[in-house]
Amino acid sequence: MLAQKNYFLLPQLLLAAALFCSCSGNSNGKTNQSTASAEKKDSTQVEAIAEVKENPYKPVDSAKYYELQKYLANGDTTGKWPVKNDPLPINGAILPFNRIIAYYGNLYSKKMGALGEYAPKEMWRRLNAEVAHWNRADSVIKAIPAIHYIATVASGTPGAHNYYINRMPEKQIDSALAIAKMHNAIVFLDVQVGLSNLHNELPRLEKYLKMPNVHLGIDPEFSMKTGALPGRKIGTYDAADINYASAYLTKLVKENNLPAKILVVHRFTQGMVTNYKNIKKQKEVQMVMHMDGWGEPELKKGTYRHYLYSEPVQFVGFKLFYKNDLKKAPNRLMTPEELLKLRPKPIYIQYQ
Known part of the structure; x- marks a missing residue:
C-alpha cells in the first residue's frame, strides 16, 4: 500500500518539480527584467543629466560691467548712481555693453510711432541713421537697433472681455519679428493692460518671450x-507688478536656458510707479526705467531728474517724439550729445 501510495504521489511530485522550475524561471525573468529596467532608468538619468547644458551665451566680463556702470553714472557724487546691490547679470547680457536704439509703434497705425509710420525699408533707413548718430556721439558703448512693438494696445472700446485692449494677432507679431530680422535687431513686445492685468496678458506672449532675442516692455x-x-487718466504699477513681470521672465530664462532678458518700464509721473525701493533686481532680468514723457527739452530733463535720477532702480531710458517734442519752443528734438550729458546717461533710447 505504501508503494502504491508513493506511485500515486509521483505525478504530483513531478508536477510540483515542474512548477518549482517554472517559478524559479519566472523569478529569474523578473530579476532580469528588474535589472534591465534599472539599467534603462540609469541610462535615462544619464541622458537627462547630459542634456543639462551650461548657458551657451557669452559670459559677462564683471570688471567691464561695473566699469561701464560707473561710466553711465556720469560723475554722480550723491551715491545714487551707480545703483547699489546691482547683481552681475547672467550670460548673454546686452546692457551696459550696448546702447539700444529702438523704433516704437504698431504696424496697424501710422500715428502710434515711427515703427508703423513707414514701410520697413524706409523705417530701417531712418533707424540705422539714428544708430549711426549714437555711435558717433559715444565711442565707449556701441549702439544697436531694436524694434519695440506694442503687442497689447489700450483701447477706447471694451472689446470681447471688457478689458479695453486690443491684442495683436500672432501674424502681426510675426511681421514685427520679420522686420527686426532684416537687420538682426532685438525685439521688445510692449503690453498696455487696460482693465486687464499682467497675470492675464504675459502668458499670451510666452511663445515669443521664450525666444532669445525677444524682450518685454510694460506701460x-x-x-x-x-x-x-x-486715456482718461494715467494708470499705475506698483513694485509688486514689476516684480511679477521680472519673476515671469526669470522663470522663462531658467527653464529655457536663455540669455538675460530686458524689462522696460515706462514712466513720466510720480504715480506711475509706486514703492520703487521694493523693486527686486534679478541677475536674469535687466531693468530699464524709461522716461517716455513728451515736450520741450527742459521739461523732459526735469521729468528725467525727478522720477528716474531720484529713484534709481538699475538702468534708465529716454524717449524722443518726432512730432510731439516739436510742439513747443525751441521746437526740436534733443540730440544724442545732449542726452549723454544727463546723469545718469540713458542706455535705452526710444523714438516714436
Whole structure:
C-alpha cells in the first residue's frame, strides 16, 4: 500500500518539480527584467543629466560691467548712481555693453510711432541713421537697433472681455519679428493692460518671450487699476507688478536656458510707479526705467531728474517724439550729445 501510495504521489511530485522550475524561471525573468529596467532608468538619468547644458551665451566680463556702470553714472557724487546691490547679470547680457536704439509703434497705425509710420525699408533707413548718430556721439558703448512693438494696445472700446485692449494677432507679431530680422535687431513686445492685468496678458506672449532675442516692455500709463478707462487718466504699477513681470521672465530664462532678458518700464509721473525701493533686481532680468514723457527739452530733463535720477532702480531710458517734442519752443528734438550729458546717461533710447 505504501508503494502504491508513493506511485500515486509521483505525478504530483513531478508536477510540483515542474512548477518549482517554472517559478524559479519566472523569478529569474523578473530579476532580469528588474535589472534591465534599472539599467534603462540609469541610462535615462544619464541622458537627462547630459542634456543639462551650461548657458551657451557669452559670459559677462564683471570688471567691464561695473566699469561701464560707473561710466553711465556720469560723475554722480550723491551715491545714487551707480545703483547699489546691482547683481552681475547672467550670460548673454546686452546692457551696459550696448546702447539700444529702438523704433516704437504698431504696424496697424501710422500715428502710434515711427515703427508703423513707414514701410520697413524706409523705417530701417531712418533707424540705422539714428544708430549711426549714437555711435558717433559715444565711442565707449556701441549702439544697436531694436524694434519695440506694442503687442497689447489700450483701447477706447471694451472689446470681447471688457478689458479695453486690443491684442495683436500672432501674424502681426510675426511681421514685427520679420522686420527686426532684416537687420538682426532685438525685439521688445510692449503690453498696455487696460482693465486687464499682467497675470492675464504675459502668458499670451510666452511663445515669443521664450525666444532669445525677444524682450518685454510694460506701460503703467495704461494699467487702469481704478477702473477708469485708458486715456482718461494715467494708470499705475506698483513694485509688486514689476516684480511679477521680472519673476515671469526669470522663470522663462531658467527653464529655457536663455540669455538675460530686458524689462522696460515706462514712466513720466510720480504715480506711475509706486514703492520703487521694493523693486527686486534679478541677475536674469535687466531693468530699464524709461522716461517716455513728451515736450520741450527742459521739461523732459526735469521729468528725467525727478522720477528716474531720484529713484534709481538699475538702468534708465529716454524717449524722443518726432512730432510731439516739436510742439513747443525751441521746437526740436534733443540730440544724442545732449542726452549723454544727463546723469545718469540713458542706455535705452526710444523714438516714436
